[in-house]
Amino acid sequence: MWRLAPLIGVLAFILTGCGDPTLSALTPKGPVARDQMFLMILSLSVMIFVFVVVMAIYIYVLVRYRRRKGDNKIPKQVEGNHKLEILWTVIPIILLIIIAVPSITQTFDQARDMRKEKDAIHVNVIGHQFWWQFEYPDLGITTAQDLVIPTGKYVSFDVVSADTNHSFWIPVLGGKIDANRGIHNVFYLKSDEVGIFKGKCAELCGASHALMDFKVNSVSSAEFDAWVNKMKAPPAAVPASAAKGEQIFKDNCMSCHATGVNDKSFGPNLNGFASREMVAGILEHNDANLKRWINDPLAEKPGATMPKVGLNDDQLNEVIKYLDTLK
């Protein structure tokens, strides 16, 4: 019976395929994730070989040597067998070497420090409870929640936390690195495909750890340059229809949320907010959800630092009109 259990699991796996192609580590979109996938398959193959050998002996033994009714013989008391024991010591060592060599090669390869690399894009990642801040020091841009990267270029990350430990994970681009408070970790990733990928926090960081999602927007080089220019362009004049909302924003939100291109603030910088994929990383981006979020952030994200500001319905609508202009 128990032999069926893994089968059911495999069945479930086939039913769901490899998961969401923008989230699953089984659908790599870059060289780092692909190398890691290779290592997973290599180690899995070796291990399945071991499993098959063990199970073959196991099933044979259980069937062949079960005690039958009325059988009262005492089996031969065997002490051991040196040849066999050497065999099952040496073969595993060889199998482990097969896994260990590419593992270590990759470990060193993926630890390359790309911070000095001229060709790479440099991003400082700062984890906060429960959102992500992205700074492009070379470009003079600070943004949050949506990480925009050029496809086909190495991206060098410097990862740190502002509060509890987080872990920065974009499964389709490669494995994660922790964001620790007071310690800067460095690693790199690269995307080969244009697309929007999902990012996650993987280290328990507080009440809304599950909701600390972000997006990775992998765009063509030309689009990336366009995005940089748009971010850096002086802010367009706020249309008259949003002027009221701007004032409400200045009175109530400005103390935590900057909108300047490279301003670091206590809460996420909102420059380009209207173009972001999600509201607060978890809600689909539309005015209704935005209203829901601003009206009561803690109802959507328990433990979030954004308080309930207490704007009335009118004020909420006005502020949203203003936020929609932050393209």
Place this chain on the structure above:
Amino acid sequence: MAHAHKVKQYRGVMDWLTTVDHKKIGILYLAAAAFFFLVGGLEAVLIRVQLMYPEQNIFVGEAFNQLVTMHGTTMIFFAAMPAIFGFMNVAVPLQIGARDVAYPYVNALSFWLFLAGGVLMNTSWFLGGAPDAGWTAYAPLSTTAYSGFGMDFYVLGLQIAGIGTLIGAINFLVTIINMRAPGMTFMRMPLFTWTAFITSVLLLFAFPAFTVALVELMFDRIFSGNFFEASKGGNVVLWQHLFWIFGHPEVYVLILPAFGIISEVVSVFSRKRLFGYSSMVFATILIGFLSFMVWVHHMFTTGMGPVANSIFAVGTMAIAVPTGIKIFNWLFTLWGGSITFNTASLWGISFIPAFVVGGMTGVMLAAPPADFQYQDSYFVVAHFHYVIVGGVVLGLFSGVYYWWPKMFGRLLNETLGKLHFWTFFIGFNLTFFPQHFLGLMGMPRRVFTYLPGQGLEEGNFISTIGAGLMGIGMLFFLINIIITSVKPRTATNDPWDARTLEWAISSPAPEYNFKQTPLIRGLDAFWKEKTAGNKEMTPAEPLGPIHMPSSSIMPVVMSIGFFISGFGFMYKVYWVAILGLVGALLVMLWRSLYDDHGRHIEVEELQDEGVKA
């Protein structure tokens, strides 16, 4: 002369509170472990209920984190560890032909301190919320800035229980080194005793690291220390190192005795001597040794650089070699045997494939770049549950069914036992096998929800069904215990045709264990006597009065002192904290100054059949 000491003998509840008999303490440990196992299991079911469908709102945010934290902490420290200590108490002194452990009084103290710690931590549910920073309690999430009052219960509860664990380990080291019967050389010890020995060594060296970590966290939380406060020169990664220097050996603290139980069970129920006994002993020692040099594999993504990661990766992979030796030795013990399939052997034999799966993913996790993907995802959750449930829990249940007659004089019901086994085993695979894929498909661990449409629904649903099945399996077990406990004591001395010393005496064992200390003439001492045509062990000494330790309520009093002191520290009422500690120390002083000579069981009493445990 021996009549000079008339020591009061208690009955009923007082007997259990004052006992220093290793067999009774073993039962106390196992009963407490069973209770905490049910509590932790209930927490697990609640976790799975929340994750059964995407975007549910039953336990979100802090409530979910409390469930996750308490499930992990309870299962590791208050279910698995006491169960291990329970079996060590039940079996080790009997297996080496001793009359008790070296320090019976300390043994009782170990148990009561563990219980005080466990109860203290679980009172948090009713006193403002349970710990919520994960069982790993990573700083700074576990400091006062980011987590609630519950973490104080974690710190104090584990510290108090930890003292019990540490002195328990020392007790078993001394017992196994000094109290073996004549002829019981190290290389004739049953494998369970060997694993108990190595586990005690691991605890002795690993637990102090955790004690230090807890003291530092306690200082940060209660006295505003700065061990983990980065802005004041503290270091958040320090906690991770201390925790895992303890935490990794801890895994082997749990799994080695399970290996030991499996070795006994596989050998007894295939009616064969353990294949490659010396290499099994060697593998146990090697695993214990290596377990101290692999802790960084829990921290590959912490950012320690490629050299550290590579060294610890190779160390981790190396553990697969002695583990593989064990697996093949078990297989070849079965080979050529005459295998009985009863409940005890089903649990024991099914351990092999389940543990091999856990070991396989363990090797996969040892490759750092691949681990960057697995780390903190459900893949890891699946892996360690295959090791802890598929390894430790299956082994422990095997031990429960195997040693039950020796503990209680009754055999557990086989039909219910098999129902328990099959529902639990199928449920276990349904729960954890899909989680491998959930992790690879991008589901981080310790999340209270996930979004629909990401391919995560099926796996989570199956997983929850499996958890329910495991719960049903436990119901069969409880019914079995109740039904069995009302039956008469009919178990014979040796119901399994077993091989080791504990089966040479009555079931349950008399309080003095061996009327005459047995003479050990080889490995599988009792089997050797049986094949030589003897019904009993050959005695190594003439029949004489047996010196027994006195019962004492003092271990309970001391534990209550620590318990009260813990509350004093948590609520910052320091005079209570000091009062509790002073009380405990006064008991310790009194115990040191007062000479207790114990009592003797006389020859006439020994010859009288009426003497029972």
